[in-house]
Amino acid sequence: MASRLQQSTLKLVNLARTQGLQTALQHATNAIAWHVVPSRREFARNLVQESELARKFDQLHGVDTAGESPLTDVGVPPEKAARGNGLYRGIWPRLFHAALRESRLPLERFTFVDYGSGKGKALMLASAYAFRRIVGMEFAPGLHEVAVRNLRGYRSPQQRCFTMDAVCADALDWEPPAEPLLCFFFNPFDDPTMERVITRVARSWRHAPRDIYLLYVNVRDVREQARVFERHSALTLVGRSRHSLLTKVTAGR
Known part of the structure; x- marks a missing residue:
């Protein structure tokens, strides 16, 4: 636990240095929300099951939809990725x-x-x-x-x-x-x-x-x-x- 806390702290410090304090604070707020906001905690629990169902959907139909992809990895410039909430995830x-x-x-x-x-x-x-x-x-x-x-x-x-x-x-x-x-x-x-x-x-x-x-x-x-x-x-x-x-x-x- 102490090691994870230290890593998270170092990540926030580095984020503040490279992208500014406001970005670092927003990141910290979002991270805390995943632990304290009921809807986000429920989402995290459901994500494991839905990810498995997505893999089965792909196998059944011979397609590729499962998983998550940062938008910057699929051709979106970093300055525009935030417009798309930064991440691809298929609908449940x-x-x-x-x-x-x-x-x-x-x-x-x-x-x-x-x-x-x-x-x-x-x-x-x-x-x-x-x-x-x-x-x-x-x-x-x-x-x-x-x-x-x-x-x-x-x-x-x-x-x-x-x-x-x-x-x-x-x-x-x-x-x-x-x-x-x-x-x-x-x-x-x-x-x-x-x-x-x-x-x-x-x-x-x-x-x-x-x-x-x-x-x-x-x-x-x-x-x-x-x-x-x-x-x-x-x-x-x-x-x-x-x-x-x-x-x-x-x-x-």
């Missing part, structure tokens, strides 16, 4: 399916768009539903390349949507398709980036009014970023649970 299927069930939307009317689609896990899970089509948008070139391979080889007896595309683009530049959309967000951005992405989606609605829903999922608790959605003037809250938040675009700005 049980939370994904629960979020779609809770939405109670007629999914066959919508194009599913995954913002920050990573290796394409949510795209493959979404193909079990009768969406009009499925689109994944990913900023990291390394993740996008894996997603393209995954979608090319993915097969499932539960698959109902077979039109799936992966796009390598920046969410702040990418134009949403002018059709009814279910925009999916698996905790992909920091608050300022999420705010700008929502504004861009709302602007798309203003130019081409149609049904656009935003579905935000967080494996710990949506309270971590719910305020960004709930305070945005272009959105109306439709439903909320611990792990998912559904809003609808009702105004443009």
